[in-house]
Amino acid sequence: MSGFAFSERPLDLAAEHGRLADPACGGYASFEGWVRDFNDGRPVQRLEYEAYVELAVKEGERIVAEAIARFGVSHARCVHRVGDLALGELAVWVGVSAPHRGEAFAACRYIIDEVKHRVPIWKKEHYVDGDSGWVNCERCAAVTLDAAPGVAASAGHDPGHAHAHHHDAADAHAHADTPTTRPDRHPAGLRRPDYSRQVVLPEVGEAGQARIRRGRVLVIGAGGLGVPVLTYLAGAGVGALGVVDGDVLEPSNLHRQTLYRLEDAGRPKALLAAERLRALNPEVDVRAYVERADRERLPALAAGYDVLVDCSDNFTTRFVVNDVAVALGKPAVLASVYQYEGQLQVLKPGGACLRCVWPDAARDGVVGNCAEAGVLGPVPGVLGSLQALEVLKLLLGLTTPAEDAVILVDLATLESRRLRAHRAAGCAGACVRLPRAGGAETAVLEIDVDPLEAAASGEYVVVDLREPHEVLVEPLPGPHLHIPLDRLLDDPAQLDAGRRYLLVCARGQRSRAAAETLRGAGIAAAYSMRGGLSALRAR
Amino acid sequence: MTTVHVQYYAVLREQAGRSEERVETGAATPAALYEELRARHGLRLARAQLRVAVDGEFADWQAPLADGARVVFIPPVAGG
Numbered sequence: 001m002s003g004f005a006f007s008e009r010p011l012d013l014a015a016e017h018g019r020l021a022d023p024a025c026g027g028y029a030s031f032e033g034w035v036r037d038f039n040d041g042r043p044v045q046r047l048e049y050e051a052y053v054e055l056a057v058k059e060g061e062r063i064v065a066e067a068i069a070r071f072g073v074s075h076a077r078c079v080h081r082v083g084d085l086a087l088g089e090l091a092v093w094v095g096v097s098a099p100h101r102g103e104a105f106a107a108c109r110y111i112i113d114e115v116k117h118r119v120p121i122w123k124k125e126h127y128v129d130g131d132s133g134w135v136n137c138e139r140c141a142a143v144t145l146d147a148a149p150g151v152a153a154s155a156g157h158d159p160g161h162a163h164a165h166h167h168d169a170a171d172a173h174a175h176a177d178t179p180t181t182r183p184d185r186h187p188a189g190l191r192r193p194d195y196s197r198q199v200v201l202p203e204v205g206e207a208g209q210a211r212i213r214r215g216r217v218l219v220i221g222a223g224g225l226g227v228p229v230l231t232y233l234a235g236a237g238v239g240a241l242g243v244v245d246g247d248v249l250e251p252s253n254l255h256r257q258t259l260y261r262l263e264d265a266g267r268p269k270a271l272l273a274a275e276r277l278r279a280l281n282p283e284v285d286v287r288a289y290v291e292r293a294d295r296e297r298l299p300a301l302a303a304g305y306d307v308l309v310d311c312s313d314n315f316t317t318r319f320v321v322n323d324v325a326v327a328l329g330k331p332a333v334l335a336s337v338y339q340y341e342g343q344l345q346v347l348k349p350g351g352a353c354l355r356c357v358w359p360d361a362a363r364d365g366v367v368g369n370c371a372e373a374g375v376l377g378p379v380p381g382v383l384g385s386l387q388a389l390e391v392l393k394l395l396l397g398l399t400t401p402a403e404d405a406v407i408l409v410d411l412a413t414l415e416s417r418r419l420r421a422h423r424a425a426g427c428a429g430a431c432v433r434l435p436r437a438g439g440a441e442t443a444v445l446e447i448d449v450d451p452l453e454a455a456a457s458g459e460y461v462v463v464d465l466r467e468p469h470e471v472l473v474e475p476l477p478g479p480h481l482h483i484p485l486d487r488l489l490d491d492p493a494q495l496d497a498g499r500r501y502l503l504v505c506a507r508g509q510r511s512r513a514a515a516e517t518l519r520g521a522g523i524a525a526a527y528s529m530r531g532g533l534s535a536l537r538a539r
Numbered sequence: 540m541t542t543v544h545v546q547y548y549a550v551l552r553e554q555a556g557r558s559e560e561r562v563e564t565g566a567a568t569p570a571a572l573y574e575e576l577r578a579r580h581g582l583r584l585a586r587a588q589l590r591v592a593v594d595g596e597f598a599d600w601q602a603p604l605a606d607g608a609r610v611v612f613i614p615p616v617a618g619g
Contacts, residue, residue, distance in 0.1 A: 225619045313619035338549040338616035357590060357597060358615055373550075375618055406597075408548060408613065413558065417546075419592040419611065486583035 003068075003076060004060025004115075006051055008083045011093055020075045020097040027101035029108040033092040035085045043128040049082045049091065050122045056080075063114040070214060070239070071107040073098035078111050080121060106304070113285070193281050195237050208396050209237065213283075215395040218242040218302055220293045220321050221311035222269040224256035224380030225335055225387060229309050231259060232388035233284075234277040238395070240285040241277060242305055245270040246292040256377035293317055298324045307394055308332040309387055314509075322347065322354035333390045333402075335383045339373055340412040342383035345421075346390050346402040352421040357406055359424065379411055445515050446530040450539075451504050452478040460502040460527070463488070463495075465510050474533060476504060485510050492521035500525040508532035540565055541606040545576065548613045551589070555580040569593060569610060570600035589614050 001019050020028060035047050064076050076096040085091055094111045098104040126132045195212075198204050204212075215238045219226050222245040233241055249257075249264045249272060259276050260269070274288035289301060293312070302308055302324050310321040310332060318334060325332035325347055332347040334354060347353050386402075386409075393400050401407070401418055408417045454460040455478045462480035464471060471482060483494070485505070495501060495518065503511035503518075503526060511528035518526035529535075546559045555576070566572035569591040576582060591598055592611040604610070 221619055223619055311619050313617060315615065315617045318617065335619070336616045337618040339553075341549050341552075341616065343613075343616055373618065380619060406613075408611075410548070410558070417611065418595065419613075420596040422597070489585060489588075490583070 001075070001077060002057075002061065003064030003078065004057055004119075005077075005079050006053060006057070006082050007079050008081075011079055011081070011090060013093065016077065016079065016093065016095055019077060020095050022074050022097055024099060025074050025097040026099055027104040028095065028097045029101065029104035030093065030095040031108050031112050032090050033112070035087050035089050035091055037087050039125055042125075044087070044125050045128050046087065046126045047085045047091070048124040048126070049080070049085065050124070051080070051082050052120045053082075056119045056121060059119050060115060063111055063118060066114070067096070067107040067110045070110065070216075071098070071103040073103045073107045076107055076111060078115055080115070080119070082121075110285075117282070193237060193283050198236060203396060203398060211397070212237055212392065212395050213239045215307065215391075216240040216242075216305045217307045217309060217391055217395075218244065218305035219309045219311055220244045220298070220317060221313065222257075222259075222273040223247075223253060223311060223313060224337070224375070224377070225311035225384040226273070226309075227257045227259045228381055228384030229311055229388045229391070230273055230277055231280065232385065233391060234281045234286070236388075236392060237281065237283060238391075240287070240305070242287045242289060242301065243270045243273045243277075244289040244291065244293045244298075244301060245273070246290060256375065256380050258377075258381070293320060295320050295323070299328065302328055302330065306330065307391055309391060310334040311384065311387065319354060326353050331394050333387045333394070335387050337375055337380050337383050339375060340379060340410060342379065342386075342409045342411070344383060344386050344390070344402055344407040344409065345405070346394070346400055348403050350423070352404045352423045356424040357421050382411060383409065444527075445519075446508070446512060446528045447502070448530050448535075449502060449527075450536065451476060451480065451502060451529060454502045455479045460500045462502045462504060465503055465505045465514055470506060476533070480504070485514055488514060489517055492518050492523060495523050495526075497522050497524065500527070502527050502529055504529045505532045507534050541604060541608075543572065543604065543607070544609045545572075546609070546611045548611065549616050550614050551582060551584060551612050554582045554584070564604075566604060568601050568604055569598060572604060572610065573600075573612065584614055 017028070035044075037044055060078060060080070064078055067073065067076050073096050076094075078092070078094045080092045081090065092112070092115070094108050094115075096104045096108045096111070098107065124132055195209050199206060199209050217233055217238050217240070219229050219241065222230065222243050226243070226245070230241060230243060245268070247269055248266050249260050249269050251262060251265050254260060254262060260272055264272050268290045270288040270290045274286045277284060277286045291297060293301070298320055308321055308325050308330055310318050312318055312321065318336065321332060322334065329349040331349065334345045334347065336343050345354065345357070390400055390402055404423070405421055406419045408419065410416070449460070451462045455462045462476070462478065464476045464480050464482045465485045465488060467484050488494070501518070501523065503514050505511045508528060508531045511532060515526040515528040531538075540563050543562050543564060544559065545562050547555045547557065552558050562572070562576070564572055564575060566575055570586060573586055573589070573591065586600065590613050591600060592613065593602065593604070593608050595609070
């Protein structure tokens with residue numbers, strides 16, 4: 001059975017279904033794309049599909065083979081119609097059978113998405129008003145219009161229709177020029193990704209490149225560390241890249257996050273990154289997740305990937321990534337930076353994890369982040385590049401000294417140091433149980449209260465945790481104590497366990513860490529003012 | 540007295556005002572050594588927030604400290 005075929009006649013679905021039947025398979029998933037009655041606001045009457053069959057079949061077969069290898073399904077096939085199709089007719093069909101439903105669904109989705117992007121099929125729409133036009137699919141439109149604006153017009157098609165449009169999976173593809181001048185999505189062969197510079201390495205070769213292509217990597221954080229990780233992995237031809245980041249771009253990010261532009265400020269970084277990476281390498285399947293990687297969400301996201309890369313800027317997320325990697329038995333590459341220094345750690349299942357090194361989970365606010373402590377752009381650039389390198393080593397099966405160790409890099413002195421770490425006894429179990437950052441606890445730890453009102457009500461003693469230089473610049477109004485964080489954590493007993501405290505800092509990170517620590521030290525009613533003084537200013 | 544080589548990282552380096560030094564000490568453990576240096580340099584991080592490595596390996600705070608040991612104090616860092 002061939003994996004991909006064209007049909008000039010309506011499909012015999014029962015026969016197609018029968019080809020995939022297998023007593024070893026417990027699941028069958030299929031997708032049907034139908035001809036829709038409108039496109040880009042114009043009512044459509046019928047469609048005409050054309051394909052450059054020789055090339056299209058090769059590419060289609062390649063996609064189906066990739067899906068079988070990547071998801072481990074038993075059988076898969078895709079059939080696309082060519083010729084005249086009426087409204088509601090089946091235009092494309094994908095069927096997959098597998099031992100379990102999960103792989104069947106995933107492979108089915110993969111095949112239709114890839115076919116839409118990669119297989120040279122052209123679509124002519126006939127509109128209700130008698131007009132007609134060849135239309136582009138989103139990605140091809142961008143390439144065509146950029147690369148060869150003259151081609152569409154010279155081929156006699158109405159360039160007015162050669163624009164990007166949103167379509168569902170049914171209305172597959174179209175290109176604005178003729179089949180013979182438009183081989184595939186790499187026009188004129190000039191823009192095909194070329195991995196020759198890495199394939200020539202003895203450690204890579206064609207086999208290694210195939211391993212890289214099969215790799216599915218989830219990157220948590222698209223900032224100073226995430227940008228080099230994503231850029232290098234997309235360039236290397238990693239098969240699938242997921243980008244998780246809930247933040248929007250701020251101009252203060254740009255000195256270290258080189259994938260973005262000033263004009264992008266205010267847009268979600270995950271979407272921006274995905275857009276740039278697709279342009280960098282259209283072969284990579286890039287998925288953007290505009291959300292925070294928390295304990296509830298990350299396990300579901302991580303399930304579809306082989307390697308996790310922590311590029312976050314806070315301990316809470318870093319420990320979540322660690323715990324999810326340990327719980328799911330997936331390798332992870334962690335890094336973090338502080339001013340001119342960085343730390344790098346590669347987790348492999350069964351090896352030392354972040355909690356083996358830091359058994360008392362570090363808390364945000366105790367030591368500075370980039371905003372508070374400052375950083376030069378190339379510092380996360382170097383650490384992120386090291387992370388990208390470690391991911392490639394993992395995919396290629398190369399050994400690394402960053403495993404069961406923490407690599408300390410001091411970029412002020414250009415010295416690095418490897419500190420061996422051992423897996424803590426019973427770590428794997430402990431890591432899964434250890435998390436303390438549950439939702440309920442978070443809810444009662446942080447409160448939205450104005451410190452002036454809190455003090456006036458007599459309900460709380462307000463404590464300003466900031467450093468003296470910060471207080472000078474922006475004094476806290478109203479009655480309060482001033483105890484810088486370090487001094488408070490040194491001696492929590494200076495507070496009265498019988499009173500309620502509202503802890504305040506600049507952005508709410510230090511106060512949250514302090515509230516957590518104080519609770520552990522017996523000050524049960526220690527609360528953090530959510531968002532700190534910057535939240536107060538925003539109100 | 541033993542002589543050890545001490546290195547500081549991240550916020551500790553800032554607080555100590557140096558990245559490394561040779562120290563003559565009567566301390567028998569990394570814990571005692573840290574408390575001694577904490578008083579001398581006004582280090583503000585509590586021991587519970589740090590890890591110590593001795594001779595290239597993460598070590599227990601109560602492990603014996605040998606003459607000539609290379610001791611590294613490391614706070615966790617979060618930036619990205």
